[in-house]
Amino acid sequence: MRTRNLFLAVVAAIGLAAPARAATLAPEVTATLEPAEIRLDEAADLTITVSARKRLEAVTLPQVDGLDVESVGQDSTYQLVDGVVRRVTTLHLRVSAQHAGTYALPAVEAHAGGQVGTSAPLTLVVTPGGSPRAPAAAAPADDAAPAANGRAFLTVTPTRDEIYVGERIPVEIRACFRAGQRAAIRSLPRLAGSAFALEVSGDEPLQSDVRINGEPYVALSWEGALTAVKEGEWPVEGELDATLVLPAERRRPRLPRPDSLFGGDPFADDFFADAFDSFFAQGREQEVTLRGEPRTVRVKALPAEGRPADFAGAVGRFRIDASATPTTVAAGEPLTLTTTLTGEGNFARVQAPAFPETAGWKSYPAKGEFAPADASGGEGRKTFTRPLIPRGGDVTEIPPVRFSYFDPERAEYVTLETQPIPVPVTGAPTPAGDAPEAAAPAAPSLQRATGPGTRSLRPLWERTGFRIAVLAAAAALAAGLGIARWRRRGARPLSRRGLGAKTDLAIAQSDAPAFFAACRAAVQERLGPVWGVAPGSITAAELRRRGAAADLGALFEAADAVAYSGRAASQEEMRDWQRRVLARLEEVR
Amino acid sequence: MRRLAPILLAAAVCAAGTPVDEGHRAFAEGRYADAVRSYEEAQARSGYSADLLFDLGNAYAREGDVGRAVLSYERARLLDARDDGFRAQLASVRRDAGLADEGARGWRDFPHALTRDEWTWVALAAVGLLLAGLLVKRRRARLWLAGLGLLLALPAAPALARHVAERDDGVVVAAAEVPLRIAPYGAAEAAGTLRPGQVVRLERAFDDFVTVEARNGARGWVPRAAVEPITP
Secondary structure, three states: OHHHHHHHHHHHHHHHHOOOOOOOOOOEEEEEEEOOEEEOOOEEEEEEEEEEOOOEEEEEOOOOOOEEEEEEEEEEEEEEEOOEEEEEEEEEEEEEEOOOEEEEEOOOEEEEOOEEEEOOOEEEEEEOOOOOOOOOOOOOOOOOHHHHOOOEEEEEEEOOOEEEOOOEEEEEEEEEEEOOOEEEEOOOOEEOOOOEEEEEEEEEEEEEEEEEOOEEEEEEEEEEEEEEOOOEEEEEOEEEEEEEEEOOOOOOOOOOOHHHHOOOOOOOOHHHHHHHHOOOOOOEEEEEEEOOOOEEEEEEOOOOOOOOOOOOOOEEEEEEEEEEEOOOEEOOOOEEEEEEEEEEEOHHHOOOOOOOOOOOEEEOOOEEEEEEOOOOOOEEEEEEEEEEEEOOOOOOEEOOOEEEEEEOOOOEEEEEEOOOEEOOEEOOOOOOOOOHHHHOOOOHHHOOOOOOOEOOOOOHHHOHHHHHHHHHHHHHHHHHHHHHHHHHHHHOOOOHHHHHHHHHHHHHOOOHHHHHHHHHHHHHHHHHHHHOOOHHHOOHHHHHHOOOOHHHHHHHHHHHHHHHHOOOOOHHHHHHHHHHHHHHHHHOO | OOOHHHHHHHHHHHHHOOHHHHHHHHHHOOOHHHHHHHHHHHHHHHOEOHHHHHHHHHHHHHHOOHHHHHHHHHHHHHHOOOOHHHHHHHHHHHHHOOOOOOOOOHHHHHHHHOOHHHHHHHHHHHHHHHHHHHHOOOHHHHHHHHHHHHHHHHHHHHHHHHHHHOOOEEEEOOOOOEEEEOOOOOOOOEEEEEOOOOEEEEEEEEOOEEEEEEOOOOEEEEEHHHEEEOOO
8 A cells, every 4th residue: 555655646746747748759869979079999889769659660870981880789668758658769889980080970760650750960070099089078967966965865786796798687776765855756767878778667666664874764666677788897877866855944835735636645655645745835846866876787798609590689598398289280271389488588589489491381470479477577488379381291290499598697508499299290282272382373384484584674764775765855856846946947038127128228229120029039938838838839829819918919910020021110119019018928927 | 426516416405495494394393493493594594574573483482482472473563564364373472471462452553554664655655745736736636636645644644653652662582570670780679570572662771781661651670681672
């Protein structure tokens, strides 16, 4: 009852302390580079943290010429943020450079639930080897001042000081508050740094009264497990967000008690009853992050020597067992191979044992299910079920399957192997549709390879020859259009201004033959394209036949008279003809 | 005897047969791995052809390599879109491998009534007709040409857009299911799995990994070797 009330109080405190805000669906991505400046012979830790309400699908890593990005590991946990559960996945990578210089790491994209989140871009400065590094920025002020004063602190105690990468060990997490200290917890315990992944089993801590250095404390304890992510010696330091109420000189208005949220009186606990009764009524609230003395743990790399080819990262101690149901099948009928891995270790890294490729069996992907045997999930059983289909009637047994893991106690790799499972395959091959053979074509008569092939399956629009042909066609079209336009322009009849200038000159020189010839040519060239006939074929008779204006017919006759009979024409007459011809040409469309 | 040597050599070559013939023979005798080798040799010699890809897909299917069977059928469809045999075999292999039928049905699948190259020619013809319609002076001819061009352009535009979108599709060719990892390295957490024969869209690559998006929306990193592009 005490712990339940405490849990409710924690939840209430979380809900009241944090302002309600709508949780976004898009994943929140943060990327940090530590340090941001390295020497050429060093590497920086790139930590990418993705917090999402939906399952994380993919993270795109920065790809920069001259930079090598190497995966170190990852961990994931769940966080309750503003009343919304978010899955937080942290990727640990190491970044090293091939050359000195300043590198811009682009934003990291994370996809979750169809949404995309991006981080801020980063910059990595790489100095030549041996050059001094810029001094680190001053550490931020410690906000856990009350902890330093002994009001509250947090300890994370691993059970061992030396572990392997990927190994999972239990830890005890304890938040201690001096008796009488009013406090509210705003988060679950977490670890500072990126060398370890912490799993806290359950949100509800156990409460107990303890004495530390003779002082009475109230301790909240969680069970958890620590997984080493990267090799090296690293401090294990926990963090916990809390709000402490410190003595204040002035009173604050009392806030209503949120009893109605839970019904009854959930704050009757000795520790929190008093705290919540007057938590917001008196005192000065201070949000702090509880920390404690870090403990150093040495993380050793898994040995490369003796690593089996099928090793997939499992670290711990496991046993394997396999069974099949049904135990007698007909060829083509499916059965289920169940492989069970029992033991203790990092089950998150335990993957399905591969089924050996054999001619007699068709195997399908396995599905895994983990059943923890303890609260921390360090012990348990992971069961993989894999559908199998015998291809023919000559199959007698299911071949052994192998599973390899690293045993940290023995410091060596262990390969387990199941016993062959006798499975007499009876009966005739299965009807079409059940056996894998049914997936294959019905008969070889379907074979029909004939004719020459093509060298490329690339689409036409990607082939150089096609592109050149299209461009050539487009160029030819454009050229044709240009030529046609140029020709039209060349064949265009004398413009009003051109005709006027030409005839003006003839009038000024009293050159009647030249005047009438120019007028005749202008009419012919104007009407020829319109009628679709050769300009030279237009005569006075043609003009009459096509019903052209009588003026034009008279013009042609006058031109003939001037040309062949030597008839003279006055300047006045020519000006009159000039005016009439220009007017008629304007009318032609 | 010297005179007979070329004749005997030619006879030996004829007796050995082409790689395609050898593939047919191996297939008929149930030696599917040999059939695959022969068909691939034929492909290396003479290039891709729809029928040869179909034969290769059949051999892969018989051998139990669903991924490469689907890949071969999909490639065959790039060269011949209207062959019912390709479509039926592809559907059969997918169904028996437990893969969802990812293709559209009915009129919505009209882009696959022609190959993408055929649609390209149709689109070019449409553009040509529209240009011709702009150039001719006779009103009736102009209307006819423009109408015909539009008639061709209306299906060609969306069909080509679909084929362009499918240009980067690939097929999972791994022997077993492939974990979709959240980051491009082997120990990264798996966010899902892909099955052999599943068609995915290939996105960006990073080292030996490539991002893929399945048609059900699942996205993640898989080893580059586990996926082969349909258009090599």
